[in-house]
Amino acid sequence: MSGSNFVFRFLGAIWRGMDGLRKFLHLLLLLFVLLIFFGALSGEAPQLMPQKAALIVQPVGALVEQVAGDPYDRAVAELVGDAQPQTLVADVVAALDHARDDDRVEVVHLELSALGGSGLSKLQRVADAMQRFRDSGKRIVASGDYYTQQGYYLAAHADEIYMHPEGVVYLQGYGTYRNYFKDAIDLLRIDWNVFKVGTHKSFVEPYTRMDMSPEDRASRSRLIEQFWTMYEDDVVAARGLSEGAIDDYAQNLVEYVTSANGDISQAALDRGLVDELLGRAELRELMQAYVGVDEDDEAMYSAVHMRDYLKQMHLLGGDRTESENIAVIVAAGDILDGTQPPGTIGGESTAALLRRALTDETVKAVVLRVDSPGGSVFASEVIAQEVEALQDAGKPVVASMGSVAASGGYWISVVADRVIASPATVTGSIGIFGMVPTFQRTLEAVGVATDGVGTTPWSGELRADREMSEPTKQLFQMVIEDGYNDFISGVAEHRELEKDYVDSIGQGQVWTGNDAFENGLVDQLGTFDDAVAAAAELAGLADGEYGQKLIEKQLTPTEQMILDFLSILRITGIDPEAFVREPTAVEVFANHVQALAADLRKFNDPKGVYSHCFCEIQ
Numbered sequence: 001m002s003g004s005n006f007v008f009r010f011l012g013a014i015w016r017g018m019d020g021l022r023k024f025l026h027l028l029l030l031l032f033v034l035l036i037f038f039g040a041l042s043g044e045a046p047q048l049m050p051q052k053a054a055l056i057v058q059p060v061g062a063l064v065e066q067v068a069g070d071p072y073d074r075a076v077a078e079l080v081g082d083a084q085p086q087t088l089v090a091d092v093v094a095a096l097d098h099a100r101d102d103d104r105v106e107v108v109h110l111e112l113s114a115l116g117g118s119g120l121s122k123l124q125r126v127a128d129a130m131q132r133f134r135d136s137g138k139r140i141v142a143s144g145d146y147y148t149q150q151g152y153y154l155a156a157h158a159d160e161i162y163m164h165p166e167g168v169v170y171l172q173g174y175g176t177y178r179n180y181f182k183d184a185i186d187l188l189r190i191d192w193n194v195f196k197v198g199t200h201k202s203f204v205e206p207y208t209r210m211d212m213s214p215e216d217r218a219s220r221s222r223l224i225e226q227f228w229t230m231y232e233d234d235v236v237a238a239r240g241l242s243e244g245a246i247d248d249y250a251q252n253l254v255e256y257v258t259s260a261n262g263d264i265s266q267a268a269l270d271r272g273l274v275d276e277l278l279g280r281a282e283l284r285e286l287m288q289a290y291v292g293v294d295e296d297d298e299a300m301y302s303a304v305h306m307r308d309y310l311k312q313m314h315l316l317g318g319d320r321t322e323s324e325n326i327a328v329i330v331a332a333g334d335i336l337d338g339t340q341p342p343g344t345i346g347g348e349s350t351a352a353l354l355r356r357a358l359t360d361e362t363v364k365a366v367v368l369r370v371d372s373p374g375g376s377v378f379a380s381e382v383i384a385q386e387v388e389a390l391q392d393a394g395k396p397v398v399a400s401m402g403s404v405a406a407s408g409g410y411w412i413s414v415v416a417d418r419v420i421a422s423p424a425t426v427t428g429s430i431g432i433f434g435m436v437p438t439f440q441r442t443l444e445a446v447g448v449a450t451d452g453v454g455t456t457p458w459s460g461e462l463r464a465d466r467e468m469s470e471p472t473k474q475l476f477q478m479v480i481e482d483g484y485n486d487f488i489s490g491v492a493e494h495r496e497l498e499k500d501y502v503d504s505i506g507q508g509q510v511w512t513g514n515d516a517f518e519n520g521l522v523d524q525l526g527t528f529d530d531a532v533a534a535a536a537e538l539a540g541l542a543d544g545e546y547g548q549k550l551i552e553k554q555l556t557p558t559e560q561m562i563l564d565f566l567s568i569l570r571i572t573g574i575d576p577e578a579f580v581r582e583p584t585a586v587e588v589f590a591n592h593v594q595a596l597a598a599d600l601r602k603f604n605d606p607k608g609v610y611s612h613c614f615c616e617i618q
Helices: 002-042 071-079 089-100 120-135 149-156 182-187 202-207 214-239 245-251 253-259 264-270 280-291 306-317 347-359 377-392 408-414 440-445 470-495 499-505 513-519 528-539 557-571 585-602
Strands: 053-057 062-064 086-088 105-111 139-144 160-163 191-197 303-305 325-332 363-372 374-376 397-406 418-421 426-428 432-438 510-512 547-550 610-612
Touching: 053 089, 053 280, 053 306, 062 089, 062 120, 086 089, 089 105, 089 120, 089 306, 105 120, 105 280, 120 139, 120 149, 120 214, 120 397, 139 149, 139 280, 149 214, 160 264, 182 202, 191 202, 191 470, 202 214, 202 432, 214 245, 214 510, 214 513, 245 253, 253 264, 303 306, 325 347, 325 528, 347 363, 347 377, 363 408, 363 528, 374 377, 374 408, 377 397, 377 408, 377 610, 397 408, 397 528, 408 426, 408 470, 408 610, 418 513, 418 528, 426 513, 432 470, 470 499, 510 513
Parallel strands: 053 105, 053 303, 062 086, 105 139, 139 160, 325 363, 325 547, 363 397, 397 418, 397 426
Antiparallel strands: 191 432, 374 610, 426 510, 432 610
């Protein structure tokens, strides 16, 4: 009996211990929820804005249509200070448009030292917002320790331009360069089997030759000359310079720097590219004269940063949705098969966003914002079919082209009810290719052979360690040609053009938006706002009687809870960055190799068929 009492007492002790642990865990959970609740009340709201202030717009990294990466991973990276520097064009435009009608904002300070790359069409969209702000009678002051070509474009649209005395205005013009690998491929004894249709389809050229083909050289020369002319014309007009001043500065930079005794910043000042050379302290004094001294920091001027300002505007104004809405879906990056993170277009993930617009009763039309050089043909077709499903349901779709909407990017655009491009859009590149490298000769060189048996001629044909047979090559080429035929047939149908004509302006040729409009590949030249207005018109929505709904990937409740917790840690004085160690040299090298290998992800089409454009113009 005493033995059984001992057992019961022992089991009871275990139970009481487990019950105590349960209560303790419940208490922790309750504290966690309370932290989130009070953190949401006290920590997430932006600081109050001064009644008289400058709005600091300081784009960091590349200007993009969509920030790259999974939303959760990126949010965590931002909290620990490890996010890839990128700035949304839409955020800059929204901040400027809000500030235009905000009496508290006296002036915009556009700080451009950290601006990275950007397509010309994105710069033009920001410049248009800058002009709307200036039309309200307010002033924009641009500053930079130095100006890249992209940064100077925006600076030229400001009222005043200041640069650090040790700075430089670097205008390199536009160019397009790439590496060519044929000799290396031959040296490594790799058989790089290439299948393509299109005399100008240059994406495969690095694997088949050691220089740019005459066709590609002619096509790209036409592009970069048009881009440089657009850049020059815009800057000269905005800055009030003499005709040809920008090209003259770039062509004769050495001469002008020599005349300024080797001082490149003085050369920019002498040519009228900047108004004055000011150090940091002098610039702060200038801004203090406009908006006064910051109440908390006498060395600073009264100001609010763009990110905090947008948070406040969102809290005050709420979202832009109404009972009837134009949905905006961004398709930015390479087109890949399957589910992909933002900054890349996934056949499945982008199709899912389109289906959300299809089933949302408040969505009456869709603007598909395309900024893509293309990729997987299969994924492009999956997306195009979802666009057609929207149209069949009576929801019109307008394709709004960003900096690039070429190859697969054009494929998913052309099916829309209306296609609108910027004059500086790179589009077209109607062509198809496939690439299948095999390494049997490489393996033979180190004493490795491959042999076996199969039941059909196709057994083992897609092995990378076996030479591709002639029948397989013939089959691949037929698939590529059929894909090209589908492409030009679809363009001819949707654009109401003759198929032979589409073929003549196809063949992989790339066009500016201006060229595409003249060739009949797009309906009109215009902005993103023009695309929204066109979608409303097609849906029969009156101006001012509809909202905009951005449809994008959302965080799960668990992901949001983790982010809220990390935010609360920061609010309470615990910096999440303190828990992140510096990567070792081996990890840095491994990350670099991983980044280089990431390009291989572009080639995941189930049939190995791609419509991708080498559209990089810098």
